[in-house]
Amino acid sequence: MKKIVFLFVISPVVLTAQSNKQKEKIHYTGSYQLGIIVGKDYTTFGAQMIQGIRYKNFQTGVGVALDPYGFRTVPLFGHFSYAMRPQKNSIYVYGDGGISIPWNNGSLPEKYDNSTHDDWHNLFAGLYAEGGVGYNILLNKKRNAITLNTGYSYKRFKYDENVYIWNGFETVQQADHYIFDYRRLVFRVGLSL
Amino acid sequence: MKKIYNILQTTCSVILMTMLFTTCVKDSGMKKTTVFTPVFKTSNEVRASIKSDNAEQISHPGKIYVLGNYIFMNEIGKGVHIIDNSNPASPVNKAFINIPGNEDIAVKGNTLYADCFTDLMVIDISDPSNVSLKTYVPNMFPDRQYVFGYMLDTNTVIINWVAHDTVMDINVSEGAGIWRNGNFYSGIYTMVDDVFFAAASYDGSKNNASPAPAGVGGSMARFAILNDYLYSVTDSRLNVINIIHEEQPEWVNTITPDDRFATIETIYPFKNKLFVGSQTAMFIYSVDNPSAPVLEGTFNHARVCDPVIADDNYAFVTLRSGGGTICHDDVNQLDVLDIHNISNPTLIKSYPLSNPHGLSKDENILFVCDGDDGLKIFEAADVRNIQQLKKIELPETFDVICYNKIAIVSAKGGLYQYDYSNITDIKLLSKIVITQQ
Numbered sequence: 001m002k003k004i005v006f007l008f009v010i011s012p013v014v015l016t017a018q019s020n021k022q023k024e025k026i027h028y029t030g031s032y033q034l035g036i037i038v039g040k041d042y043t044t045f046g047a048q049m050i051q052g053i054r055y056k057n058f059q060t061g062v063g064v065a066l067d068p069y070g071f072r073t074v075p076l077f078g079h080f081s082y083a084m085r086p087q088k089n090s091i092y093v094y095g096d097g098g099i100s101i102p103w104n105n106g107s108l109p110e111k112y113d114n115s116t117h118d119d120w121h122n123l124f125a126g127l128y129a130e131g132g133v134g135y136n137i138l139l140n141k142k143r144n145a146i147t148l149n150t151g152y153s154y155k156r157f158k159y160d161e162n163v164y165i166w167n168g169f170e171t172v173q174q175a176d177h178y179i180f181d182y183r184r185l186v187f188r189v190g191l192s193l
Numbered sequence: 194m195k196k197i198y199n200i201l202q203t204t205c206s207v208i209l210m211t212m213l214f215t216t217c218v219k220d221s222g223m224k225k226t227t228v229f230t231p232v233f234k235t236s237n238e239v240r241a242s243i244k245s246d247n248a249e250q251i252s253h254p255g256k257i258y259v260l261g262n263y264i265f266m267n268e269i270g271k272g273v274h275i276i277d278n279s280n281p282a283s284p285v286n287k288a289f290i291n292i293p294g295n296e297d298i299a300v301k302g303n304t305l306y307a308d309c310f311t312d313l314m315v316i317d318i319s320d321p322s323n324v325s326l327k328t329y330v331p332n333m334f335p336d337r338q339y340v341f342g343y344m345l346d347t348n349t350v351i352i353n354w355v356a357h358d359t360v361m362d363i364n365v366s367e368g369a370g371i372w373r374n375g376n377f378y379s380g381i382y383t384m385v386d387d388v389f390f391a392a393a394s395y396d397g398s399k400n401n402a403s404p405a406p407a408g409v410g411g412s413m414a415r416f417a418i419l420n421d422y423l424y425s426v427t428d429s430r431l432n433v434i435n436i437i438h439e440e441q442p443e444w445v446n447t448i449t450p451d452d453r454f455a456t457i458e459t460i461y462p463f464k465n466k467l468f469v470g471s472q473t474a475m476f477i478y479s480v481d482n483p484s485a486p487v488l489e490g491t492f493n494h495a496r497v498c499d500p501v502i503a504d505d506n507y508a509f510v511t512l513r514s515g516g517g518t519i520c521h522d523d524v525n526q527l528d529v530l531d532i533h534n535i536s537n538p539t540l541i542k543s544y545p546l547s548n549p550h551g552l553s554k555d556e557n558i559l560f561v562c563d564g565d566d567g568l569k570i571f572e573a574a575d576v577r578n579i580q581q582l583k584k585i586e587l588p589e590t591f592d593v594i595c596y597n598k599i600a601i602v603s604a605k606g607g608l609y610q611y612d613y614s615n616i617t618d619i620k621l622l623s624k625i626v627i628t629q630q
Contacts, residue, residue, distance in 0.1 A: 040218050041366060070220065070365075152217065165229075177225040180365060183217055 029054040033190025073100040075128040100128035100155040126156030222363030231351040243326040248286040260408030282622045293352040299416035300408035304439040327440040412500035419462040426457045470499040492538040511549035551592025562590035
């Protein structure tokens, strides 16, 4: 299986890089994408923006996204990509890594109610990671491009729920810890400027 | 040719990666929690074990009952501590009666009445160091047969609960776990009020002239003795038990009032009335016919927890919201009601408080346990102008009994006794340490 992955994914990267030895400055670049997030039984829309720099085949930066899958979160991540033929239409590979910050839509109330003011749900950021391949369709010599990509996306969402339970002798508050892992496919289209 | 090769290569890469990733598309959830599982015993084993044991540390105090020189303190779910209070400055924890499932107690003469899950235990306490089970009334409290997910048969009781840290998988799919735009489908859990933070209180009056004196319970109690009858409330029912023959109680009646009654919390006897506190109202029952209480008056209030006491002319109700409990509304106050017309109790005035629990009254002095805000002592001669005389700083005060000019206060960490014979110079007499486990 590793050989197949190398043959189809890694080898083009190496080959293309070797043939692409033009001198190039560092450029500021921004990427804006909309797409769909496809889970096991459910599909939703997502969006992301990446700001960073580009040098030769490489691009790196930081990004922010809106990821409503499962529980709405805002991933903050570092981004890295490698284009096979930066001066032409070509495929690229990319990887993102960071944290996914929950953006509560009210479905997990933070307080019990107005009368108690006790904590009910405490939400926590979780790991966020994505990797995939894309295709750049250049629009001009400045390397502005339409981008298409697909990837495998993982996010973790965590929260504690403070519940009142009977422990056999008295009512006590206890925190139940919940962890949700979402592994999805993403398909996006956007602009790289 | 090379272009075609590149396009084919790209297409194959995308298809292959999509196929690889598709097999890994998955949502999963996990819950880490603590669950409590019961330890069972047969009812016969439990009854055989009811006797005076060595004194035990008080760790989960419940209802308090005072009779003569003794304080009887419920250890929630486990039994009853017997405290010799002959010298209030130096009370002695004398013995412990092992009664699994016990939550409520009442005392008349030499007889202790205590619930043991569904059954009512009748215990001779004439010699506190050597008590004995005289008899029991089975299935007096059928509501207790269902215990936090366990439906007990008539021959089984739960004597303990054991905690287990547990990790469980959560099925994350449509309608389970965290799903679709944050729509939340949680497992069912039970939120229970802190009704067992109870002690008792007493208004200090000497109206009960029964030959075998009943002890004094109070505003948080669910058992009340009035003359020759024991009245007990469950969430939805008022039981009437004849105890003319103290050691041979006899069930005579159960009253199941309308829906509003479904959340009863406390019962307080005064003269020929029963004042019943529920989460939505205070009810006044006449017991002119003691075996058949008749509803005479109702005072509706916000959905909160509401211990109540009364005297000849006024009822005093503390309303509190609960810390994550079923005392829903945001109300924390003392309501004073005019009960001259018993069929139409009317609100005279409300006094704001922090988180009031039990209360007790001795003549014109009113004691209120105001949760973390301590024990508050009021001058209540003029109910339209109740004035705070003093506040004693105590953590998590639950309830208070006024008895022979001594205020017995249960609070986090201890059972305190204060001498208030000189109201301007209230003195701490003693403290029994409560060790929270």
